Amino acid sequence: MPELPEVETTKRAIEPVLLGNTFHTVEVLRPNMTLFNKQFASSLAGKTVRTVERKGKYLLLHLTDSLTLILHLKMSGRLGLRHIDDAALTYERIRFHLHDNQVLIFNDPRTLGRATLLPTDAVMSYAALGSMGPDALTVTGQEFSDRLKKRRGILKSVLLNQSFVAGIGNIYADESCFVAGINPNRRTETLTDVERSVLHKAVIETLEKGIRNMGTSFSDFSDLFGKPGQNQKTLFVYGRNGKPCLACGTVLSRSVVGQRGTVWCGECQI
């Protein structure tokens, strides 16, 4: 499930391939994955990629003619790259044919991913991007604490809310709470100044580790060439419900917060 580290890993991989490259033709095999633009494919033809940007979990490809292609991998999406003569991947949903016989693939078994083409100056009016908080990787401790102080609710839900800070998903929310020693079921109004600061450092540390490990791969995520990330080997709590805590040996607990599975250690996290 691509979160900030997986999207950042993808961005770093596609950037050298796409910069200056031109879309030749675009095949949309799943029309429900494109939004707002019935001429999605024809509008992209002939456009050249000028810059690649990540905002939270979104990838933005800024193109010539003042257009921006917005990609969100959602749950199971990933980008792949292959030569036009190579065998197709199993779940290819959109194919972006590049001028040099390479094909950028939007691969997505569950088809929840989205690709949207907008005028560049309209990007920030796109609902999710307009209300998005500062990037979780670069938000300062002061801003993180100030924003957290204003929020009321269960900590886990606030961390997942992209209008608070952008980029944290279910895996990195649970992992950050463990590193901070804070129970994700706590209400935000009970957090102390020290805890808010510790949590900020834990979020940064957790995301940076994810990027260093090229992302977390369970069934879906891999890099451009199908190579999985390594971060799943280093997780403390996510996916380890019922197993012993790696720090103290206590059996890890699980609850559902905002419809999301949440795992924590009742001993290490208060």
Place this chain on the structure above:
DNA sequence: TTCGTCCTGGTA
């Protein structure tokens, strides 16, 4: 603020 919906492969 909470909950249903989208969507389909993998697993029990």
Place this chain on the structure above:
DNA sequence: TACCAGGACGAA
């Protein structure tokens, strides 16, 4: 065969 995974959005 039924259920689970979950990011973002819209409705209640």
